[in-house]
């Protein structure tokens with residue numbers, strides 16, 4: 001793989017204490033989480049003594065998203081996480097499952113993106129496929145926004161993709177969300 005490995009750590013270099021804004025802090029503990037490709041660092045502010053944690057994430061490539069309008073914007077992992085979180089609201093899906101989902105989609109994008117560029121359609125399709133396996137309601141909610149549903153028949157088509165065992169749970173509440 002021609003990935004460029006590196007730590008996405010610009011926040012760490014200018015890390016400010018969340019309590020007093022001092023940039024003078026020391027690391028007291030570092031815990032790598034190999035599975036999620038992150039390192040958690042426990043810090044103590046040398047100015048006010050407050051303790052806080054920072055997270056460094058390993059980023060292989062700097063991805064760019066080409067939107068339907070043709071406009072390019074940097075891939076925003078947090079935005080991806082928020083849209084999935086919203087689709088899963090009040091469902092039996094925990095934060096850890098969502099984080100895993102975001103990590104797996106992010107890695108797939110990094111692996112499959114030609115020239116570091118992905119399309120919003122590609123991102124939306126990956127999220128949609130992943131949610132279909134995770135939770136049918138989250139899948140319907142996400143699809144309705146991602147595919148810009150305007151008619152009841154649009155829902156019918158998407159519900160037909162859900163395995164029969166889950167159909168009984170197909171009740172929709174549409175969240176407002178900003179998608180890629």
Ligand SMILES: [Zn+2]
Nearest residue numbers: 017020045048
């Ligand atoms: Zn402080």
